[in-house]
Amino acid sequence: MPSSDKAHTLHSRKQQTLKRPSSFSGIGIHTGEVVKMRFCPAKEGSGIVFKRIDLPSQPIIPATVEYVCDTARSTTIGVGNVRIHTIEHVMAALAAYNIDNLCIELNNIEPPVGTGSSDTFVNMIEEAGIEIQEANRPIVKLQKPVHWSEGDIHLVAIPSDEFRISYTLQYPHSPVLKAQFHSIAITSENFKREIASCRTFSLYEEVSHLMDRGLIKGGSLDNSVVIKGDVVFSRNGLFFPDEMVRHKILDMVGDLSLVGFDVHAHVMAIRAGHASNYAFAKKLYNTITMEK
Secondary structure, X not given: OOOOOOOEEEEEEXXXXXXXXXXXXEEOOOOOOEEEEEEEEOOOOOOEEEEEOOOOOOOEEEOOHHHEEEOOOOOEEEEOXXXXXXXXXXXXXXXXXXXXXXEEEEOOOOOOOOOOOOHHHHHHHHHHOEEEEEEEEEEEEEOOOEEEEEOOXXXXXXXXXXXXXXXXXXXXXXXXXXXXXXXXXXOHHHHHHHHOOOOOEXXXXXXXXXXXXXXXXXXXXXXXXXXXXXXXXXXXXXXXXOHHHHHHHHHHHHHHHHHOOEEEEEEEEEOOOHHHHHHHHHHHHHHHHHOO
């Protein structure tokens, strides 16, 4: 829980869960196997947890920074040898809609990929409806910048009255991508309209490498965008000319939600991915909870 100190000011809002359960079945992006996911309403203070109902003990893994165990190509949480892979697209939708308490039941190691974005999970939230609860959820407003850098990857959060992400994507060797920039205040309306449908993407060379490693068995042009040279391969074309940078923002919303409380700040990122998002989320968490 955030402390009250000079690094930030503390406000709150009412916690939220869903009014009723909601389910979806589809293939996992890496396993290629059919997986069923069920959103189950949870009581106040429960947080977001994933439950592996396919295992005998039905272990529960909280979706917080403490349980992140891998950030290669996606964000993975785990307890012991139990894992849940690729949680970021689910978490982004829940964060954008301020869903605080939920048990997410899965019968495999990763959520269904859906369309490679968050729109499937947005639909699940809206179909179930949102229930306002009595307990409060902290909202932290930064009072000074927090920054993290490594090589040519940079992230900084500065004080703001809203949660905004400004992201610069840079692929100088890709004729299609080159550099893209997008900035957006994260609200449920903005997220649904401008971010939720934006699909995961990869360069063709990266896809070949992942396939050689036995990954992305569930990947297809139905749930991803593939770029080779100056050509973009995707089902029905791009949804936005800058769909790729918007997907990076989607990932960041999901990854930063793992701090476990709301943060009002303007996050500016250059070339960030899951590993740097996680490192920055940890730094935000430590800055806010440990400074005296």
